Amino acid sequence: MSERRIDAVAKATGASKYTADVVLEGMAYAAVKRSDFPSALIENIDTSIAEKMEGVLGVFTAKDLPVKTNLYGRRVFDVPILADGRVRRVGDPIAAVVGTSREIAEAAAELIEIDYKELPAVTTAREAIKSGAPLVHERPWEYDGAVVTPDSGSNIQSIDTHGSLEASEAALRNAVHIVDEIYTTPGDHQGYIEPQSCVVDYQNDGTLTVWATNKSPYRLRDVLATVFSLDPKKIEVMPTILGGDFGGKGAPGDAPLCTALSMLMKRPIKMTLRYGEDLLSTDGRHGSEIRVRLGIDGEGKLLGGIMEALLDGGAYAGFKPVPTVNLHGIVDAAIAYRIPEFFVESKIVYTNNQPKGHMRAPGSPQAAFAFESAIDELGRRSGMGPVKIREVNLLSDGDVNPYGDTWIEHRGKEVLALATSQPNNLQVPKGWLYGEGVAVYARSMAAVPKTSLRLRRGQGGKIIAEVPIPENGAGGQTVVREMLRSGLGLSADQVEVKQVSTSLLPTDAGVGGSRVSLGVTVAVANAIKLWKQLPADQDLVEVTTTEGSDGPSGAYSVQLARVAVDPATGQLKVLEIISAVDVAEIVNEKAHQMQIDGGTVMGFGFAVMEDLLEDDGRVWALSMGDFKIPNVADIPTLTTVLLRGGRGVGPNNIKAVGELTNCPTAAAIANAVADATGARLRKLPIKAEAIYWAMKEGNAR
């Protein structure tokens, strides 16, 4: 049995310090005036009234910034710190106010008058790719890190493809049954409860100290070094506890702006977003429109598939960190299946909407909703049924997946069997329709541990492990403690794990991509090995690991949703979600289970309620009163069944779990609604009203 998580007492007593809790001597507070228009030229900025307000220490616009470049980004540097002459979305920061209190800075920001000249805006991805559409950026290929060229087409951020369209089309022509449908999902927000915040302290000697709600401290350091021409060694990103990230909080956020303000004001600057500002101005999940074509032969075997995804990247590409500037979850959509010819295109476009970035398993929830709905439709239409069509086509050991990889094992069929064979003890409300739906998700994984770690001896035989990873709640630091404890034969209280600031360890890739447990295990295992060989007169081990050791491998999760629908209203009650999960060894059972449950609830929210309500170039869900995430009374019964005994990766033989259960949920629910009512919902979120009209408009079985 694993012992309880290391941060439990501090968090339960309110003692844990988050970024918003940091207060420095002489600190001033920043707030920004944001664009009111999706696309406009800034003709004049009048800061005179704001400047006169009591307590205002300074008001700054783009021209004042002490930067080498006004642009930053995670990969593509196309995000302005402050808008310079042009705004590209509602919420672009235009001017910053520094005041003696947060409230003064916010009130003063409202007093800044902007004269705009409105420009035509593109507010849907579909419009944006039409030739002749207004251009969000005139020359996007000129940005550092851009992957587009002048020939890429209008408003393209990136296009990622796999397979042959012609071969897939040819394969589909031989199909006995085909499905060809379009699925859409809305812009979403990570829904972390802690709004983004940062505190920056620049000193005259050129040192910069940063506290930020940021899960990639080393990357943040490097971006700040680039933007401000600073020596990375003089930038210290401090340890912090994250109040949830769920894929967000990887971008620099307001740290570049606050760095500039700290340089200008010669004092520490703090900026904490109000939740509504966070909903408006940060980078959530891409809205998508995904066309899926699949075809099977007379025996039900998939012959070919084509998936064309169009994603709304919003005004900036700079929030996507990977080299493709795309979302690999889209391209990987068919990873669980044997499909001789599969073509996928993921096209992400610029619009004058909120820019989008990463949210828990980037691209996968959208792709899984589309693909797993489509295969379900095909199963039902062909008479095979939704379970059989998956049984026939899921990969087996030794099979090559559509991307040419052969995983060390495939347990999708066993996981599917587990999900579909659980007892049913549910009470269906009288008169309601009942249905079940299944969906499969698989995710590749390998231990890719770009990280570092230091062990030192503390007092009384204690071992202190210094790690570079911020604790985002998933329990990464507890995992480190568990491994050291068992690897070195110590008790839990003999191991102390703490995050240290960026100068004290060489590197880390940040939290994300389900990589913490996998990557860190390699580093910890190496450290344990070295520690055991340590001469008695030494007490320090430092390891840096950059290469993975195993793979390719992956894990499956299959969910079965049991739902009831009120035929008179369309009201949907998701009664139960069974999550069957493919696991190897588990380092910490409780943390593992919470990742499964929390992921499932997030998938449930994506399926039935979450929506930024983006329309006409604006986010309309600007408070948690309108941007709904699931509460405890909303959620279904959560049942988990683990298929243990899998072959994992890394020295501890584990499979990542953090992004497994939020991906299949929406399709499982949509498939269950179709089972219950005959109505097929191809647009998220699936709300009662949509079900009602779908049933009423003759679609019922």
Place this chain on the structure above:
Amino acid sequence: MKITFNLNGKGMELDVDPMSLALDVIRGLSLTGTKEGCGVGVCGACTIMVNGSPVSSCICLVGTLSDKDVWTIEGLAEKMPELIDSFVEKEGMQCGICTPGQIVAAAAIDSVGASSPEDIKKYMAGNLCRCTGYQTILSAVEEYVAIN
């Protein structure tokens, strides 16, 4: 204006703008366990206990705390160690940002007398958690209610 109230069992007299938010005043006293989340009374991260009832400190003007008995997570952690123990033992948390609010809400559950699992769910529905899927939080509250 001088506002007097009991905070975590001790008498307080503060010279503050009564139109300040209780959240800001409390955090200004270095009691930063009370968190700002949604800012509109929905998420529950800023929950404090006022005369035994749960209150959203982000939409509570501090003037309305006059003569009241106010508790924050810091005070409750000392006053109700068994409640903290329930959350620690059941690991009713991950990132922890909602945790103080969850615990303060649980501390005030007697104000509505919720005891069945359904009543507990309905009562706790005002405290959002994005990490855990709620199962460990529910177990912690249920355990606390059961031993009380």
Place this chain on the structure above:
Amino acid sequence: MQSTDTEFLIPTSVGEALQAIAKEDAIFLGGGTSTALLYKTRLIEPSRVVWLGNVNELKGIRISASEVRIGAMTSVAEIAADSEIARLLPGLSSAAGVIGNARVRAMATLGGALAHADPRQDIPPALIAVDAKASIRSLSSTREVSLAEFYAGFLETVLDPDELVTEVVIPITSNRRSAYLRYTPTSEGDYPTVGVGSSLTFADDGKTVSAAKIILCGVGAVPIIAAQAAQALIGTTADESVLRNAAALVRGAIDPQDDERGTADYKTEMSEVFTYRCLRLCLGN
């Protein structure tokens, strides 16, 4: 906060409170849930806030043989928790139990809820259905206004700036049954897509409906009183076809708007469904 020039007064009697409100841009403050939000987002800038939390005569529930009187500063949670209210006024009890979340219910007061006049609020339909009246005082006058006539428009009431709702008076009628039902299909604690309060009063035979009320929230700028629909119940024995017919008649009374809780068309359909279900609830099933 941003301003320090708002006066904050804490009267201990209604008389003092009414004296205190006699200033331009002065406002009363009850639980403060709505006022604090409006103030912190700089939508209101009152010159003076008259907080009623220490006016004890405005608090509490008093029940006699003929009426229930609820002080304006009684919290929604107290109303929801009162077992006599649950017995005598099940519609009100259930409306008070479903608003927002536990914190809102603990903080919000009856008087504040009425004065705020958000047409999505649950309590007004429940109260209008049982013929509730608001007792209103100012320095110069005292009046009673039926809650059916209390709402003047979106976020507007018939109250003058110097007037205060001191209590709500609900007559107790034998043979009257009431219910409240709301529809929040997306998330618990959301504002309702539609809410319906209704009451049925029976003649001495215990079967014939002698009076009926149907009031809806969330489907107009004010609580909607569906008089024609209610009229269709009177003189009947409220059997299935009568209920269905009455429910269909609410369509003509409402004026819903499209929003994230439903299109106007859907709200119209749901108004009928939930009126029918609320009437069934009045009948005990």
